[in-house]
Amino acid sequence: MNVAIIGTGYVGLPTGVGLAELGHQVVCIDREQSKIDALQAGKITLYEDGLEELFRKNTKEKRLHFTTSMKDGISNAELVIIAVGTPPHPITKEADMKYIHAAATELAEHLTRYTIIATKSTVPVGTGDDIEILIAKKNPQAEFDVVSLPEFLREGYAVHDFFNPDRIIVGANSDKAKEKIKELYKAFDNEIPMLFVSRRSSETIKYASNAFLAMKIHYINEMANFCEKADANIYEVAQGMGLDSRIGPKFLTPGPGYGGSCFPKDTLAMAYMARQNDVEMSLITATIKGNDNRKKEMAERIVNAVKYIDNPKIAVLGLAFKNGTDDCRESPAIEIVSELVNRKYSVFAYDPKAMKNAETLIGSKITYCQSAYEAVENADVLAILTEWEEFKKLDLNKIASLMKNKTIIDCRNMLDKQKALSLDFNYQGIGI
Ligand code: UDX
Numbered sequence: 001m002n003v004a005i006i007g008t009g010y011v012g013l014p015t016g017v018g019l020a021e022l023g024h025q026v027v028c029i030d031r032e033q034s035k036i037d038a039l040q041a042g043k044i045t046l047y048e049d050g051l052e053e054l055f056r057k058n059t060k061e062k063r064l065h066f067t068t069s070m071k072d073g074i075s076n077a078e079l080v081i082i083a084v085g086t087p088p089h090p091i092t093k094e095a096d097m098k099y100i101h102a103a104a105t106e107l108a109e110h111l112t113r114y115t116i117i118a119t120k121s122t123v124p125v126g127t128g129d130d131i132e133i134l135i136a137k138k139n140p141q142a143e144f145d146v147v148s149l150p151e152f153l154r155e156g157y158a159v160h161d162f163f164n165p166d167r168i169i170v171g172a173n174s175d176k177a178k179e180k181i182k183e184l185y186k187a188f189d190n191e192i193p194m195l196f197v198s199r200r201s202s203e204t205i206k207y208a209s210n211a212f213l214a215m216k217i218h219y220i221n222e223m224a225n226f227c228e229k230a231d232a233n234i235y236e237v238a239q240g241m242g243l244d245s246r247i248g249p250k251f252l253t254p255g256p257g258y259g260g261s262c263f264p265k266d267t268l269a270m271a272y273m274a275r276q277n278d279v280e281m282s283l284i285t286a287t288i289k290g291n292d293n294r295k296k297e298m299a300e301r302i303v304n305a306v307k308y309i310d311n312p313k314i315a316v317l318g319l320a321f322k323n324g325t326d327d328c329r330e331s332p333a334i335e336i337v338s339e340l341v342n343r344k345y346s347v348f349a350y351d352p353k354a355m356k357n358a359e360t361l362i363g364s365k366i367t368y369c370q371s372a373y374e375a376v377e378n379a380d381v382l383a384i385l386t387e388w389e390e391f392k393k394l395d396l397n398k399i400a401s402l403m404k405n406k407t408i409i410d411c412r413n414m415l416d417k418q419k420a421l422s423l424d425f426n427y428q429g430i431g432i
Helices: 012-021 033-040 051-060 070-074 098-108 127-138 158-163 175-184 199-230 234-242 263-276 282-306 332-342 355-365 372-376 396-402 417-422
Strands: 002-006 025-029 064-067 079-082 115-119 144-148 168-171 194-197 313-317 346-350 381-384 407-410 426-428
Touching (some): 002 012, 012 025, 012 051, 012 158, 033 064, 051 064, 051 158, 070 098, 079 098, 098 127, 115 127, 115 175, 127 144, 127 199, 144 168, 144 199, 168 175, 168 199, 175 194, 194 199, 199 263, 199 282, 263 282, 282 407, 282 426, 313 372, 332 346, 332 355, 346 372, 372 396
Parallel strands (some): 002 025, 002 079, 025 064, 079 115, 115 144, 168 194, 313 346, 407 426
């Protein structure tokens, strides 16, 4: 199938590469000339485990192409996937639809035959209807169907999740469109459950799922606070809870709060849609507030460890919003570090992948180090904020010999508590 994808970000690019690997002819379109230049020159523009290899393979085998020209990309496509950003509006926090509307309006004039327009971006309920109206207005002759095809892939696991999704949700109001989407995923050989629902239900499923997962994380974080006071262990508690199949074991890992480009934005957008529809969604509003407080609480724990020390040095390990990605958008680590910087503390940070992106957000207000050990040298407190595997392997003896004051605030429970205590560290984990 000839597929065009608008947007080459964390959703668009892995989707394009994945569909090419399934055997489709894919053109990825992006307005940013520099991105397209890089991709055409064979350089991948974002870090995702396993993506580069598939990107190279499919470009070489001529199934994957890149262009800035909407006309070149769209005119031959049977399916156009919109995967542009829907950032939160700075004031209302509703999903900002300007990129979606611009894409729909621009693509409309290049439709030359029956085409499916699918939204992969997370879009407010009713967006499919809006796109339909926009296209019909711009190009009254166009033959098309608008489908909601929400994306559930996780950053850092985009390639894995593309080929192993739990389910494929298709929100389509026409049989012709449903058949076309079945054809798109034919290579999966019916092994992945495919759920056909109305377009509005499909748009809602994406928000309902993300808000639920965010709530699950907030819940386990509050339970971790309880375990700390009650001298229980959150991992034992989560394991016991997770064995109940109605609860399930996933998304019960405590931490410094959820971040990333989806959960914070989607919970806010869901809360906005609830208000617009006069529906009370108290669990979602409590989750948003609780997660904001969580980051402040974590910053407070670090401050408490150094507040009686003159010119303390704070070492921070991890800046990405989670492991496996260089993405720092809405990263709890960035918010915690910013809070420390606001209070004029000296921060020395290290992240294996995300330092360049972190620098675009916090600039030179902190010192960026080349290794974990460089960051902890002469530090008064060490805060671990992202769950990179390499932090689990750190040599605690070496850290003990490098630090000035031996305090560790381990917001991801990466280090061995018993070992840290035996080396006379003042060690604080989460819920343990
Ligand atoms: C999420 C959804 O999982 C995905 O389905 C959707 O398409 C996009 O949003 P992503 O943002 O890539 O994916 O990250 P995810 O792995 O879900 O983690 C989100 C945040 O929650 C991270 O900050 C992570 O550290 C945190 N988290 C996750 C926890 O604190 N505890 C957990 O148990 C799981």
